[in-house]
Structures are given as structure tokens and as C-alpha cells.
């Protein structure tokens with residue numbers, strides 16, 4: 270699961286590594302957040318973080334009612350369409366299983382909007398199932414890709430393909446990490462000066 274992936278990253282991250290928030294008042298925008306499970310994980314793993322869940326109004330409303338405890342003051346909701354509405358400013362944007370729904374053109378459009386909203390020195394973290402560079406597997410990811418083709422307009426991609434999308438939106442210093450689980454991660458940075 271995505272949570273599983275994040276737990277592994279958390280264990281592997283430490284001071285000076287780019288995989289977890291470094292400290293201070295970090296605002297993470299989980300974009301979109303669906304049930305809010307990811308947001309809950311982040312607020313418990315990183316006590317210094319505030320998390321904004323961005324999703325379509327209907328989804329955000331359901332998550333607010335059923336999945337996120339109102340008492341958690343560090344989780345906020347922001348309703349909107351990520352292709353049309355203003356995105357909240359944040360230090361880190363987490364897109365878990367989002368880009369695989371969309372074509373390359375739509376991905377660059379969304380990532381460019383995130384790049385614009387991202388604070389200088391901030392990052393975007395993609396959580397996706399990565400294909401081998403030669404497309405030869407893993408079999409599960411190939412089957413997911415077929416599913417994306419049938420159900421949405423996207424596909425699963427290789428780390429190099431995600432790197433191209435992130436670079437096309439302006440992100441630099443792009444790194445990926447295989448977690449050994451189903452979901453892997455790709456991280457892109459926005460320069461301090463921009």
C-alpha cells in the first residue's frame with residue numbers, strides 16, 4: 270500500500286536525506302488525498318507537519334465526514350479541481366497514484382501548476398508503481414498499466430519517464446527510489462531562487 274511505502278521511506282530517511290521532511294513547520298499538500306489515510310500517516314510520522322488534503326469537493330467532503338478525525342488540527346481540507354482551481358502553497362506536494370491516471374500532456378499541466386504553487390526550495394513526491402526501464406516488468410505493474418489504459422487515460426511509467434515529466438514542469442535534481450514494495454517514489458525539487 271502507499272502507507273507501507275511511506276513507512277519504509279520513513280525508516281530509510283534521516284537527517285540530510287531528501288525522503289522525509291527535514292524539520293520545522295513543513296506544510297504538506299497531499300494532492301489529492303482521497304480518504305485522508307496518507308495525511309493521517311504523515312501527521313503521525315512527522316509531528317512538525319501540517320497537511321492539506323486537496324481533492325474534488327465530493328471526495329473531500331466524504332473524507333472529512335468519515336475518515337479524518339476533526340480533532341486532528343494539523344489536517345486541513347482544500348476542495349477544488351487541480352486543473353482549474355488555485356493550489357495551496359506548500360513545501361512538499363505528495364501525489365500518490367495520481368499521474369498514472371493521466372496522459373503525459375495532462376501530467377505536465379498538473380505538475381506545472383504544482384511547480385508554480387510550490388514554495389522555493391520545496392519538492393514534489395510522486396508515489397507510483399514503477400515499470401522497469403525496458404518495460405519488461407514487473408508483471409503486476411504491466412497489468413496495472415493495462416488497467417489504466419482501459420479505465421482512465423493514463424499508464425504506468427518508468428522512472429525515466431516520470432523524470433521527463435517532472436523536468437518538463439521545471440523541477441530539478443530529480444531522484445527516484447525503489448522501495449522493494451509495490452509502490453516506489455520519485456522526488457523533484459524547486460530551486461531556492463525561483
Ligand SMILES: C[S@@+](CC[C@H](N)C(=O)[O-])C[C@H]1O[C@@H](n2cnc3c(N)ncnc32)[C@H](O)[C@@H]1O
Pocket residue numbers: 271300301302303304323324325328349350351352364365366367
Ligand atoms: C487513484 S485516487 C488516489 C488517491 C490517493 N492519493 C491514494 O493514493 O489513495 C485519485 C484521486 O484523484 C482525485 N481527482 C481526480 N481528478 C481530480 C481533479 N481534477 N482535481 C482534484 N482531484 C482529482 C480523485 O477524487 C481521487 O481521490
